[in-house]
Amino acid sequence: EAGVTQSPTHLIKTRGQQATLRCSPISGHTSVYWYQQALGLGLQFLLWYDEGEERNRGNFPPRFSGRQFPNYSSELNVNALELEDSALYLCASSSLTASYSNQPQHFGDGTRLSIL
Amino acid sequence: GNSVTQMEGPVTLSEEAFLTINCTYTATGYPSLFWYVQYPGEGLQLLLKATKADDKGSNKGFEATYRKETTSFHLEKGSVQVSDSAVYFCALIPQGGSEKLVFGKGTKLTVNP
Numbered sequence: 001e002a003g004v005t006q007s008p009t010h011l012i013k014t015r016g017q018q019a020t021l022r023c024s025p026i027s028g029h030t031s032v033y034w035y036q037q038a039l040g041l042g043l044q045f046l047l048w049y050d051e052g053e054e055r056n057r058g059n060f061p062p063r064f065s066g067r068q069f070p071n072y073s074s075e076l077n078v079n080a081l082e083l084e085d086s087a088l089y090l091c092a093s094s095s096l097t098a099s100y101s102n103q104p105q106h107f108g109d110g111t112r113l114s115i116l
Numbered sequence: 117g118n119s120v121t122q123m124e125g126p127v128t129l130s131e132e133a134f135l136t137i138n139c140t141y142t143a144t145g146y147p148s149l150f151w152y153v154q155y156p157g158e159g160l161q162l163l164l165k166a167t168k169a170d171d172k173g174s175n176k177g178f179e180a181t182y183r184k185e186t187t188s189f190h191l192e193k194g195s196v197q198v199s200d201s202a203v204y205f206c207a208l209i210p211q212g213g214s215e216k217l218v219f220g221k222g223t224k225l226t227v228n229p
Contacts, residue, residue: 004159031215043160043205043219056216090159096215104150105217107160 002027004108006091012114013081021076021111025093031055032074033094033105034066038087046089049074050096078113086115118143122206122220129196129227137191137223139180139206147208149173149182149189150217154203163191163204196227 005024013019025032034046045058049068063079072093078085089112092105123138141147148167152160164173169184178193189206206220 006159033216035217042221043207043217045216045218048215050215056214058216092160092217094215104162104165106162107152109157109159 004091004093004106006089006108006111008111009109010112010114012116014116015081015083017081019078019081019085019113021078021089021091021113023074023076023091023093023108025072025074025091026095026106029093029095029106030072031094031096032068032072033092034074034076035090035092036060036087037090037110038084041087043090047076081115083115086113088112118147118208118210118218120206120208120218120220122204122223124221124223125203126224126226129225131198131227131229132195133227135191135193135196135200135225137204137206137225139189139191139220141187141189141206141208143187143208143210143218145211146184147210149180150207150209151178151180151189151191152205152207152219154205154222156202160205196225198227198229201225201227 031050048056066076068074088110090110092107094103094105119142150165151163153163164175166173166182171182203222205222207217
């Protein structure tokens, strides 16, 4: 079974540009989560999508946004990039049902975003 | 609010030593508890989990028991190997359907031959 896949592996941008990160969940998983792992800040929850809808959002500004497609893959978009956006962005997926939440999330290897 | 506190690292051990990484949490109700491991240059891998009090999660020789009375989920392994060198994260998902993982800051483990 293929795991969570993320692309690109590395992304280099300059301040003010826009970045798009992509994630394909494990087959059969309908929920996708995005986390930011920045140096010194640990792992921070960004966004949760399930069945195409945004279900929860962490404490990040609106320039962090995303979407989930009908095939459950997801994009994370970061506009007006700032130096402090440099981080490893991790995507995770899980299989939830209405009566069976809190399931383990399975992570991809991440996209390392570097802002110059 | 919900939070996870785990012991500061780094931790350096010799091969075959006993490992304990302490983790305590703050959350209302009964969160689900997890340990994740991150090897150099990789994403997170689920190591083990426990979803209710007194549950013991185990995998690859690692164990952790969900202790509601002490709000703890300490990770243990009886005999570590060089290949166990990694960063270990304790995490919870709060009860109630928010589905967001709340992580501790991570503990870096180095095992020397």
